[in-house]
Amino acid sequence: MSEVRLSGLGKSFGAEPAVRDLDLTIKDGEFVVLLGPTGAGKTTTLRLIAGLERPDTGAVHIDGENVNDRAPAERDVAFVFQQYSLYPHLSVYENLAFPLRSPARRLSAADVDARVRDIARMVRIDHKLDSRSTRLSGGEMQRVAIGRALVRDPAIFLMDEPLSSLDAKLRSNLRLELKRIQIDLGSTLLYVTHDQIEAMTMADRIGILSDGELIQIGTPREIYTKPANLHVAARLGHPHINLLRPGLVPCQSIPEGTRMIGARTEHVEVGRPAQPGDANATVDWIEHLGDQNHLHISVSGEKLTLLSDPYSGFKAGDPVSIRLKTPLFFGADDRMISHG
Amino acid sequence: MAEIRIENLKKNFGSFVALKDSSFVVNDGEFLALLGPSGCGKTTTLRMIAGLELPSSGKILLDGEDVTFNRARDRDIAFVFQLFALYPHMNVRKNIGFPLVAQGVAKAEIRARVEETARLLQIEHILDKSVSGLAGGDRQRVALGRAIVRRPKCFLMDEPLGTLDAEFRNVMVHELRELHTRIKATTVYVTHDQVEAMAMADKIAVMNHGLIEQFGTPQEIYDHPATMYVADFIGSPPMNFLGLTDGVAKGSRSVRIGEAAIVVPEVVEEAGEGDFALGVRPEHVRFRDDAKLRGAVYGTEYLGSTQIVTVETADGFCKARVAPDLTFRRGETVGLDLDPARLSLFSKATGKALRTRSHPEVKHV
Numbered sequence: 001m002s003e004v005r006l007s008g009l010g011k012s013f014g015a016e017p018a019v020r021d022l023d024l025t026i027k028d029g030e031f032v033v034l035l036g037p038t039g040a041g042k043t044t045t046l047r048l049i050a051g052l053e054r055p056d057t058g059a060v061h062i063d064g065e066n067v068n069d070r071a072p073a074e075r076d077v078a079f080v081f082q083q084y085s086l087y088p089h090l091s092v093y094e095n096l097a098f099p100l101r102s103p104a105r106r107l108s109a110a111d112v113d114a115r116v117r118d119i120a121r122m123v124r125i126d127h128k129l130d131s132r133s134t135r136l137s138g139g140e141m142q143r144v145a146i147g148r149a150l151v152r153d154p155a156i157f158l159m160d161e162p163l164s165s166l167d168a169k170l171r172s173n174l175r176l177e178l179k180r181i182q183i184d185l186g187s188t189l190l191y192v193t194h195d196q197i198e199a200m201t202m203a204d205r206i207g208i209l210s211d212g213e214l215i216q217i218g219t220p221r222e223i224y225t226k227p228a229n230l231h232v233a234a235r236l237g238h239p240h241i242n243l244l245r246p247g248l249v250p251c252q253s254i255p256e257g258t259r260m261i262g263a264r265t266e267h268v269e270v271g272r273p274a275q276p277g278d279a280n281a282t283v284d285w286i287e288h289l290g291d292q293n294h295l296h297i298s299v300s301g302e303k304l305t306l307l308s309d310p311y312s313g314f315k316a317g318d319p320v321s322i323r324l325k326t327p328l329f330f331g332a333d334d335r336m337i338s339h340g
Numbered sequence: 341m342a343e344i345r346i347e348n349l350k351k352n353f354g355s356f357v358a359l360k361d362s363s364f365v366v367n368d369g370e371f372l373a374l375l376g377p378s379g380c381g382k383t384t385t386l387r388m389i390a391g392l393e394l395p396s397s398g399k400i401l402l403d404g405e406d407v408t409f410n411r412a413r414d415r416d417i418a419f420v421f422q423l424f425a426l427y428p429h430m431n432v433r434k435n436i437g438f439p440l441v442a443q444g445v446a447k448a449e450i451r452a453r454v455e456e457t458a459r460l461l462q463i464e465h466i467l468d469k470s471v472s473g474l475a476g477g478d479r480q481r482v483a484l485g486r487a488i489v490r491r492p493k494c495f496l497m498d499e500p501l502g503t504l505d506a507e508f509r510n511v512m513v514h515e516l517r518e519l520h521t522r523i524k525a526t527t528v529y530v531t532h533d534q535v536e537a538m539a540m541a542d543k544i545a546v547m548n549h550g551l552i553e554q555f556g557t558p559q560e561i562y563d564h565p566a567t568m569y570v571a572d573f574i575g576s577p578p579m580n581f582l583g584l585t586d587g588v589a590k591g592s593r594s595v596r597i598g599e600a601a602i603v604v605p606e607v608v609e610e611a612g613e614g615d616f617a618l619g620v621r622p623e624h625v626r627f628r629d630d631a632k633l634r635g636a637v638y639g640t641e642y643l644g645s646t647q648i649v650t651v652e653t654a655d656g657f658c659k660a661r662v663a664p665d666l667t668f669r670r671g672e673t674v675g676l677d678l679d680p681a682r683l684s685l686f687s688k689a690t691g692k693a694l695r696t697r698s699h700p701e702v703k704h705v
Contacts, residue, residue: 019657146591169578174575175641176638176639179639180639197643200642200643200644200647201641201642220644220663224642224644236644238644240640264645265645268362285521287517287539288558288562289538289539289576290534290558290562290574294539310562310563
């Protein structure tokens with residue numbers, strides 16, 4: 001495992017810049033997730049590191065060494081794609097062993113066997129080692145694909161939305177597993193996704209990409225509680241952050257220059273009005289999502305969505321009083337103004 | 341507007357049973373979601389209501405009238421497959437008005453109804469624009485307008501949001517629900533996505549292998565799942581199941597998991613022999629140092645407003661949804677405290693929930 005450093009990395013396709021002047025260091029043993037929508041430059045970044053694309057500007061350093069002129073095979077990276085690509089004629093065991101049998105490696109049969117069984121246990125596919133890879137379910141196939149990357153012990157793992165083709169339940173199980181395996185192996189891992197939950201739950205640090213630019217990088221908590229700007233604030237959090245004009249909802253001490261207030265559900269206190277005159281808002285409806293109940297509230301024509309206790313007893317049409325406590329403040333340039 | 345009444349409806353394709361004997365009522369103005377994985381019979385049920393498929397037996401009544409063998413076009417329903425198909429060479433007004441033109445409605449009437457529909461959908465300002473230049477959301481609204489302009493007795497929708505990306509689907513879920521609140525048309529909506537069903541529906545039918553496992557409001561289904569299948573299908577993460585060490589007797593107010601005695605709502609039926617499981621939703625699990633039910637922290641997942649903590653117990657994993665500011669070490673031993681009022685008990689043999697004091701009325705279909 002090793003450190004991977006991107007400095008001033010840039011790549012355009014025709015006139016369209018896909019990645020702009022990207023500086024990013026993925027530390028040894030770190031799990032970094034790049035989060036952004038389609039077209040943000042996530043996949044291009046991975047391909048630049050893997051050597052599948054040549055940068056127009058800047059350099060990729062792996063373990064302190066500039067690898068710009070090295071072919072993909074000489075870079076010691078492992079790539080896991082969105083679509084698992086297994087060898088259909090081979091068993092699970094042979095699929096996992098394949099990368100170890102490369103002539104460049106010269107591992108003994110016993111070493112290969114030990115490593116394959118180790119990794120199979122880790123990705124929980126050890127009970128299917130003799131099965132043909134075509135006989136597996138989607139989740140099992142993706143676990144084999146991830147396992148095949150893991151057996152190699154490369155400098156860095158590059159993963160391109162590896163869970164996005166799986167159903168919700170499986171995805172949630174594999175998120176937890178992948179994080180656990182990465183910690184156990186001490187792997188350096190760069191993972192790209194458009195799914196904020198994957199980013200929040202797995203990353204040591206999240207990098208927010210937009211139009212090829214890295215807008216902010218930090219721990220999930222930092223990004224969530226101190227977003228650099230409105231764009232970042234809107235990318236994380238469920239329900240979405242509520243954006244309100246100053247003055248709409250009572251709030252203590254609004255800093256100078258505030259153009260927009262960002263109120264996450266934890267920044268809003270909802271109460272029953274003591275007197276009918278207190279109410280400044282109305283409950284529109286309550287959305288029972290099971291794990292979360294969303295309270296939809298109207299305030300002078302603006303709408304807010306908040307989490308609510310399912311047993312709070314609020315009903316559609318109820319008048320409520322709301323106030324803000326330590327919300328986020330954004331200035332005219334959309335950047336966050338530090339609060340308090 | 342209409343009530344849809346389904347009586348003992350069945351459908352076989354050869355020897356394959358697509359829908360087992362099912363009966364339910366969608367009240368006038370209600371939004372019903374048929375929810376289940378692919379192959380559960382939800383689309384077949386919808387197609388029979390639409391008249392696109394004939395039942396093997398049973399009846400379908402629309403507003404009291406038996407329409408079981410009526411043609412689809414004689415049923416006065418609107419079937420919405422996917423919301424995106426528009427006529428690219430027509431403007432918004434013509435797209436919305438098209439079904440009325442096809443019906444031979446008078447011009448003045450078409451104009452009035454198109455404008456009324458546009459008001460409902462809040463797209464009056466784009467009526468004379470070409471559809472090819474529209475953003476995704478407006479395209480969806482126009483497609484929806486074309487379905488509602490006919491003022492059918494009911495809407496049948498088959499995964500209309502299936503192909504949209506997550507962000508945009510969320511927006512459309514809210515708009516569909518708001519539209520329903522405004523026009524109150526009886527709606528049957530097929531989906532495999534529990535979040536969509538929970539967010540929009542007044543009632544949900546959870547289906548599995550051609551059987552309606554539970555029919556009720558989203559809250560009932562979430563709080564009092566009738567079967568382990570329903571408990572596992574609804575919720576993200578789903579309900580946790582912990583196996584009981586002993587049996588369960590009528591009148592029990594406590595059950596055992598290993599060394600731990602867990603207080604539960606009083607069991608009000610004879611449970612019989614066999615293995616049982618305790619069901620607990622992640623938000624009803626709390627951490628308490630001296631709790632007897634113990635496990636080791638396996639992983640945490642930070643979600644901003646909350647976090648999910650996965651704990652490995654002697655009986656498998658148990659997930660808890662707790663405040664985001666609590667910190668845990670991996671491998672740390674923790675005690676689990678379960679909210680006694682919110683627990684469910686299931687027979688592992690039948691998969692069905694036992695009747696307890698907190699939900700004595702649980703209905704098995």
